[in-house]
Amino acid sequence: MAKQNIDRAFNREAQYAAKRRAVIRSAAAAFRRRGYHNTSMVLIAKSLGLSKAALYYYVKSKEEILYECHMMIYDAMDAAVKSVRGKGDTGLGKLQLLYGGFANLLTRDGLGLLADVDSLKGEFQATVLKRRGAIERAVTRIVKQGMGDGSIRKADAKVTVFFLMGALNWLNVWYEPGGRLSGEHIAEAFVEQMSAGIKT
Amino acid sequence: MAKQNIDRAFNREAQYAAKRRAVIRSAAAAFRRRGYHNTSMVLIAKSLGLSKAALYYYVKSKEEILYECHMMIYDAMDAAVKSVRGKGDTGLGKLQLLYGGFANLLTRDGLGLLADVDSLKGEFQATVLKRRGAIERAVTRIVKQGMGDGSIRKADAKVTVFFLMGALNWLNVWYEPGGRLSGEHIAEAFVEQMSAGIKT
DNA sequence: AAATAATTCGACCAGTAAGTCAATATAGGG
DNA sequence: CCCTATATTGACTTACTGGTCGAATTATTT
Numbered sequence: 001m002a003k004q005n006i007d008r009a010f011n012r013e014a015q016y017a018a019k020r021r022a023v024i025r026s027a028a029a030a031f032r033r034r035g036y037h038n039t040s041m042v043l044i045a046k047s048l049g050l051s052k053a054a055l056y057y058y059v060k061s062k063e064e065i066l067y068e069c070h071m072m073i074y075d076a077m078d079a080a081v082k083s084v085r086g087k088g089d090t091g092l093g094k095l096q097l098l099y100g101g102f103a104n105l106l107t108r109d110g111l112g113l114l115a116d117v118d119s120l121k122g123e124f125q126a127t128v129l130k131r132r133g134a135i136e137r138a139v140t141r142i143v144k145q146g147m148g149d150g151s152i153r154k155a156d157a158k159v160t161v162f163f164l165m166g167a168l169n170w171l172n173v174w175y176e177p178g179g180r181l182s183g184e185h186i187a188e189a190f191v192e193q194m195s196a197g198i199k200t
Numbered sequence: 201m202a203k204q205n206i207d208r209a210f211n212r213e214a215q216y217a218a219k220r221r222a223v224i225r226s227a228a229a230a231f232r233r234r235g236y237h238n239t240s241m242v243l244i245a246k247s248l249g250l251s252k253a254a255l256y257y258y259v260k261s262k263e264e265i266l267y268e269c270h271m272m273i274y275d276a277m278d279a280a281v282k283s284v285r286g287k288g289d290t291g292l293g294k295l296q297l298l299y300g301g302f303a304n305l306l307t308r309d310g311l312g313l314l315a316d317v318d319s320l321k322g323e324f325q326a327t328v329l330k331r332r333g334a335i336e337r338a339v340t341r342i343v344k345q346g347m348g349d350g351s352i353r354k355a356d357a358k359v360t361v362f363f364l365m366g367a368l369n370w371l372n373v374w375y376e377p378g379g380r381l382s383g384e385h386i387a388e389a390f391v392e393q394m395s396a397g398i399k400t
Numbered sequence: 401a402a403a404t405a406a407t408t409c410g411a412c413c414a415g416t417a418a419g420t421c422a423a424t425a426t427a428g429g430g
Numbered sequence: 431c432c433c434t435a436t437a438t439t440g441a442c443t444t445a446c447t448g449g450t451c452g453a454a455t456t457a458t459t460t
Contacts, residue, residue: 012406012458035318037237040447053450054408062448115315115373118235153396159381159389162374163367170366173315181359189359196353197397212436240417253420254438262418 020058023048028069032112032172036066036119066116067124073111074131077102081138091146092199098142100191102168107183112172136161143198153200164194220258223248228269232312232372236266236319266316267324273311274331277302281338291346292399298342299364300391306371307383313369336361343398353400364394 026048030039041062045052059065080101088094105111117128140161146152167190175186226248230239241262245252259265280301288294305311317328340361346352367390375386 016406033318035237035316038318041449042447051409052448053410056449057407116235118233118238155392156381156385156389159386160393162370163390163393166367166370166373167363168366169370169373170362173366173369174362181356185356186359189356190363193355193360193363193397196399197393199396216436241419242417251439252418253440256419257437 016058023055023058024065024068024072027065028072028112028114029110031066031069031114031116036114036116063120063124066114067120067128069114070117070120070128070131073105073113074128074135076105076109076111077135078131080105081135084142090149090151091142091144092151092195095139095142095146095152095198096191096195098139099164099168099194100187103171103187103190104183106168106171107175107177107186110177113169115169115172136165139165146198150200152198155198160198163197167194216258223255223258224265224268224272227265228272228312228314229310231266231269231314231316236314236316263320263324266314267320267328269314270317270320270328270331273305273313274328274335276305276309276311277335278331280305281335284342290349290351291342291344292351292395295339295342295346295352295398296391296395298339299368299394300387302368303371303387303390304383306368307375307377307386310377312372315369315372336365339365346398350400352398355398360398363397367394 023044027039027044030044030047041055042052044065045055048055059068080098083101084094084097088097106113117125117132120128140157143152143157143160147154147157171186175181175183177183223244227239227244230244230247241255242252244265245255248255259268280298283301284294284297288297306313317325317332320328340357343352343357343360347354347357371386375381375383377383
């Protein structure tokens with residue numbers, strides 16, 4: 001029954017991983033609503049029907065949870081960047097796809113850009129900043145491509161990108177799932193306003 | 201010498217008020233850099249060459265400091281709103297003036313939009329949210345005016361406004377005074393991108 | 401059913417930071 | 431030069447919360 005055993009073990013592992021993800025996701029939602037420091041471990045635990053001690057069976061520290069929250073969103077954004085490779089004939093077209101994808105992540109998929117980078121220390125913070133930088137650089141590259149092919153108006157690329165990323169970030173603060181505005185609606189409006197703001 | 205006494209007393213009062221303001225301003229800068237919860241009262245005190253206990257001679261609590269930080273920026277924004285009354289012939293023109301004014305507050309004047317509203321409780325939080333709502337409503341009013349007079353493309357006003365406010369808010373995260381980009385430069389670029397994004 | 405491994409918990413520990421207070425230093429006014 | 435009000439402090443208290451640990455409980459294997 002070696003095969004069975006392996007299956008079982010695999011299943012257990014998967015179960016563990018799933019629960020760990022649940023912890024991260026639940027914490028992420030709480031962090032987004034109340035902020036990192038206003039969310040205690042007991043609260044995260046209780047919202048999952050667990051005790052605080054049980055939480056530490058799945059994560060090493062609160063900081064690690066925050067770190068994983070960041071990784072989650074950056075994984076998704078990296079995937080979005082990758083998915084527009086080759087697509088879109090102009091820089092602007094590519095950026096439209098990517099920006100819409102980002103907006104969808106933040107609304108439809110319930111992921112949030114956490115701003116609490118300062119609460120992370122050492123290696124954790126360095127990694128998060130590195131990945132954020134990578135995203136910004138990817139967007140900047142596309143913007144510059146657009147400026148090169150004439151689809152995007154020439155301007156300071158850094159300012160342009162930060163302007164656009166800021167609008168996205170603010171979504172966390174005001175967007176409420178299930179409200180009057182659907183995620184798709186917002187994504188569409190954002191892409192339109194973004195495009196109009198930067199195209200030639 | 202009653203007059204003298206009154207003058208002196210007034211001077212003392214002014215001195216007190218000035219020092220109190222200094223506490224708020226210094227704390228605001230620290231909050232913006234490190235975040236509210238990562239900034240201890242001792243740190244605020246030491247950066248002013250005081251002990252923590254002395255701080256409590258000027259403020260009632262840390263929360264009050266955060267509250268006053270918010271009031272400071274909202275006072276400035278209210279003033280900016282007031283200052284564009286009557287100016288600008290179209291909605292777009294008025295919004296350009298206001299948006300540039302906001303950008304200047306955040307860069308040149310070193311004021312920052314604090315996002316830590318969740319760390320405020322009860323009446324404090326209610327007041328801050330009320331004032332933030334008032335600013336958003338003022339901006340929305342101008343946007344709608346612009347949609348009415350044909351200077352601004354018709355769209356969902358709420359989304360439009362939040363998009364623009366988000367870009368402003370993100371300034372706090374990435375803008376560094378004394379860097380390559382001057383406040384004026386950024387304000388100009390923001391106004392241009394904002395205008396292009398929403399005009400007809 | 402016994403033995404073993406995976407989960408979960410109550411109770412506790414330790415560090416941190418806000419806030420208090422009695423005591424002290426400083427500065428003008430008489 | 432004293433006296434009063436203002437300004438400042440060191441030492442202390444208090445409350446919270448992240449994190450640990452051994453025991454208990456539950457699931458799994460043999």
